[in-house]
Amino acid sequence: MVDLATTYMGIRLKNPIVPSASPLSADLVKIKQMEDAGAAAVVLHSLFEEQIETEAEALAYYLERGTESFYEALTYFPPMEDYRREPDEYLEHIRQARKAVDIPIIASLNGVTPGGWVSYARHFQEAGADAVELNVYWIPTDFGLMSYDVEDMYVKILRRVKDQVSIPVAMKLSPYFSALPHVASMLDAEGADGLALFNRFYQPDLDIEALEVRPNLVLSRSSEMRLPLRWIAILYGHVGASLALTTGIHTPEDALKAIMAGADVAHVCSLLLREGIGRISDLINGMTLWMEEHEYESLAQMKGSLSQKAVADPMAFERANYMKTLLTPESTITL
Numbered sequence: 001m002v003d004l005a006t007t008y009m010g011i012r013l014k015n016p017i018v019p020s021a022s023p024l025s026a027d028l029v030k031i032k033q034m035e036d037a038g039a040a041a042v043v044l045h046s047l048f049e050e051q052i053e054t055e056a057e058a059l060a061y062y063l064e065r066g067t068e069s070f071y072e073a074l075t076y077f078p079p080m081e082d083y084r085r086e087p088d089e090y091l092e093h094i095r096q097a098r099k100a101v102d103i104p105i106i107a108s109l110n111g112v113t114p115g116g117w118v119s120y121a122r123h124f125q126e127a128g129a130d131a132v133e134l135n136v137y138w139i140p141t142d143f144g145l146m147s148y149d150v151e152d153m154y155v156k157i158l159r160r161v162k163d164q165v166s167i168p169v170a171m172k173l174s175p176y177f178s179a180l181p182h183v184a185s186m187l188d189a190e191g192a193d194g195l196a197l198f199n200r201f202y203q204p205d206l207d208i209e210a211l212e213v214r215p216n217l218v219l220s221r222s223s224e225m226r227l228p229l230r231w232i233a234i235l236y237g238h239v240g241a242s243l244a245l246t247t248g249i250h251t252p253e254d255a256l257k258a259i260m261a262g263a264d265v266a267h268v269c270s271l272l273l274r275e276g277i278g279r280i281s282d283l284i285n286g287m288t289l290w291m292e293e294h295e296y297e298s299l300a301q302m303k304g305s306l307s308q309k310a311v312a313d314p315m316a317f318e319r320a321n322y323m324k325t326l327l328t329p330e331s332t333i334t335l
Contacts, residue, residue: 002288002291002292002296002297002298003297003298003299003300004016004284004287004288004298004299005298005299005300006040006259006264006265006299006300006303007242007264008041008194008242008244008264008265009131009168009169009170009193009194009241009242010168010193010242011041011104011130011131011168013040013041013104013265014040015038015040015284015287015299016040016255016258016259016263016264016265016266016299017038017039017040017255017265017266017268017280017283017284018039018040018041018042018043018106018244018265018266018267018268019034019039019042019043019267019268019269019272019277019280020043020196020246020267020268020269021043021044021045021046021108021133021135021269022045022269022272022273023045023273024045024272024273024277025042025043025044025045026044026045026093028093028096028097028100030277031097031100031101031105032100032101033277034101034103034277034280035101035102035103037277037278037279037280037281038280038281038284039103039280040103040104040265041103041104041105041106041130041265042097042101042103042104042105042106043106043108043133043267044090044093044094044097044105044106044107044108044129045108046108046109046110046135047087047090047107047108047109047110047120048110049109049110049111049112049113049116049117049120087120087123090107091123091124091126091127092127094107094124094127094128094129095127095128098127098128098129104130104131105128105129105130106129106130106131106132106133106170107124107127107129107131107132107133108132108133108135108172109121109124109132109133109134109135110135110136110137111134111157117134117157117160117161118160118161118163118164121134121161121164121165121169122164122165124165124167125165125166125167129167130167130168131167131168131169131170131193131194132161132165132167132168132169132170133169133170133171133172133194133196134157134158134161134169134170134171134172135172135199136154136157136171136172136173136174136199137174137199138150138153147177147178147179150177151177151182151183151186154171154173154183154186154187155186155187155190158171158187158190158191158192159190159191162190162191162192168193168194169191169192169193169194170192170193170194170195170196170242170244171187171192171194171195171196172196172198172199172246173195173196173197173198173199174198174199175197175198175227175228175231180231180235181234181235181238184235184238184239184241185238185239187241188239188240188241192241193241193242194241194242194243194244194264195235195239195241195242195243195244196244196246196267197228197231197232197235197243197244197245197246197247198227198228198231198246198247199246200220200246200247203216204216219270219273219274220247220248220250220269220270221248221250221270222248222249222250222251222254223248224247224248225245225247225248225249225254225257225258226248227247228245228246228247228248229245229257229258229261230261230317232245232258232261232262232263232307233261233262233306233307233308233317234307234308234317235262236261236262236304236307236308236309237262237304237307237309242264242265243262243263243264244263244264244265244266244267245258245261245263245265245266245267246266246267246269247267248270249266249267249268249271249283250270250271251283251286252282252283252285252286252287252289252290253286253290254266255283255287256287256290256291256302257306259299259302259303260302260303260304260305260306260307261304261306261307262303262304262307264303266283268280268283271283
């Protein structure tokens with residue numbers, strides 16, 4: 001019997017397939033379906049600090065509006081301090097998810113302010129989350145910022161959160177750092193329990209008729225996993241943090257590649273949105289069948305076997321690959 005067990009952020013998982021943050025995990029029924037399909041853990045949909053603050057400000061506005069019109073109006077509502085500003089619904093969702101399933105629940109936070117990152121992460125822990133993923137989605141548009149400033153912001157966010165919580169903390173990174181290995185090393189040194197590569201920065205589109213900037217959601221394809229695949233292969237063995245590949249996992253072969261590159265888990269999202277939660281079972285069964293056919297006994301046996309430090313030609317992950325690709329004969333190009 002093939003052993004698919006792995007360890008992510010110190011948490012033992014029965015297999016490496018973990019649904020990543022998406023609207024699917026906002027539904028308890030769907031979380032249960034994920035568990036039934038074989039998911040080893042679930043990353044909940046992200047809580048956005050701006051959303052919480054906007055709702056709180058709107059509540060304050062409508063509660064206070066007109067309270068000075070006549071003296072009785074002051075008694076209409078309780079004072080503002082009686083209304084909780086914490087993300088009540090999200091915290092209750094964590095509690096209910098922990099009761100509904102036996103697999104680990106990883107909360108996801110997309111903060112804005114230093115205090116917000118810390119406060120909400122602490123609330124997640126108190127609600128029973130097994131771990132927290134810090135989904136840092138930030139576009140540095142300030143022309144005065146230097147690359148060091150951007151990197152330092154990530155480090156400070158992690159440091160503040162780690163000082164306040166005891167559950168494992170993962171950092172979900174973008175691929176747009178000028179020196180990603182250095183950033184990964186700094187976060188590793190600050191105690192990051194996991195690094196999720198990569199945050200998929202959805203690019204806006206332009207509506208030339210309405211003259212507006214519009215959001216544009218395009219689900220991933222298998223080919224998009226090559227970017228995180230390369231960097232996980234490069235980072236493997238150089239950082240102590242767990243590695244999660246999170247973009248482009250659509251087939252059992254994709255998941256196997258992630259593990260061979262050095263990932264501990266394969267995060268899945270677009271596949272489930274496009275083809276349904278049941279595809280989790282197909283991934284797991286496909287991985288098991290391939291490993292049996294190729295006489296692998298465990299996931300640990302193959303982990304990192306195609307990382308940069310393990311392959312015969314380490315330069316294949318660097319400039320040599322670029323040269324070979326451009327010199328590929330036209331007749332062999334895959335269209």
